[in-house]
Amino acid sequence: MAKIIAIANQKGGVGKTTTTINLAASMAATRRKVLLIDLDPQGNATMGSGVDKYQVPHTAYDLLVDEVPAEQVIQRETSGKFHLIAANADVTAAEIKLMEVFAREVRLRNALAPVKDDYDYIFIDCPPSLNMLTVNALGAADAVLIPMQCEYYALEGLTALMDTIGKLGQLVNPSLQIEGILRTMYDPRNRLANDVSDQLKTHFPEQVYRTVIPRNVRLAEAPSFGSPAMYYDKSSAGAKAYLALAGEMLRRQEAGAITSLVTE
Numbered sequence: 001m002a003k004i005i006a007i008a009n010q011k012g013g014v015g016k017t018t019t020t021i022n023l024a025a026s027m028a029a030t031r032r033k034v035l036l037i038d039l040d041p042q043g044n045a046t047m048g049s050g051v052d053k054y055q056v057p058h059t060a061y062d063l064l065v066d067e068v069p070a071e072q073v074i075q076r077e078t079s080g081k082f083h084l085i086a087a088n089a090d091v092t093a094a095e096i097k098l099m100e101v102f103a104r105e106v107r108l109r110n111a112l113a114p115v116k117d118d119y120d121y122i123f124i125d126c127p128p129s130l131n132m133l134t135v136n137a138l139g140a141a142d143a144v145l146i147p148m149q150c151e152y153y154a155l156e157g158l159t160a161l162m163d164t165i166g167k168l169g170q171l172v173n174p175s176l177q178i179e180g181i182l183r184t185m186y187d188p189r190n191r192l193a194n195d196v197s198d199q200l201k202t203h204f205p206e207q208v209y210r211t212v213i214p215r216n217v218r219l220a221e222a223p224s225f226g227s228p229a230m231y232y233d234k235s236s237a238g239a240k241a242y243l244a245l246a247g248e249m250l251r252r253q254e255a256g257a258i259t260s261l262v263t264e
């Protein structure tokens with residue numbers, strides 16, 4: 001049965017979609033069966049996976065609103081060698097439509113049930129806000145991965161973000177856990193970045209990944225070629241970092257070292 005991980009942060013520009021694509025590709029490279037679900041109406045994860053968001057026959061909208069079976073919605077050919085449930089502007093309407101349906105918070109969880117056994121990992125790219133799409137992701141997920149930059153405002157908002165996600169988890173998914181906090185766009189020459197990184201490790205010692213994602217031009221370029229960094233430039237620091245993150249996650253899972261996000 002797949003482990004479902006929602007990659008979420010209500011702050012935009014923290015490398016959330018970059019993390020989703022490259023982590024999915026890195027896990028697929030370890031011979032794990034991976035599904036990426038794009039719940040962001042911008043469709044960046046879809047395009048970054050080498051799939052034209054304007055040409056897909058089905059999107060997450062069809063899955064959540066029209067209840068098209070997941071088996072029919074999944075795209076099986078991507079540049080990252082993982083499967084994909086795509087998104088485009090149509091998904092914007094899904095949030096509005098979901099307000100009108102019964103059990104709207106668990107539509108994604110119910111939709112994934114028939115295919116969950118087909119994968120080792122399912123990664124969900126959430127919108128940069130805590131809307132009904134994000135609530136669905138949290139309702140379906142086993143754990144949440146939070147990417148964040150080492151900046152003052154990011155640190156200030158992290159505790160509030162974790163508290164908000166925790167409260168949502170208690171309402172829609174009491175077994176929700178925290179997978180980890182990932183430092184992204186990290187520049188070791190920046191004194192503030194180092195200070196924030198040290199504070200993160202002090203306050204969240206069990207949650208912060210040892211792996212750090214550097215600020216890397218190849219990571220920024222790869223999406224424009226519709227490719228994860230490891231297939232765009234496998235020797236780049238960014239590609240190596242996400243492979244290292246996948247390895248760290250696998251070791252953590254084997255050791256059972258995941259900290260509960262939702263308290264009893």
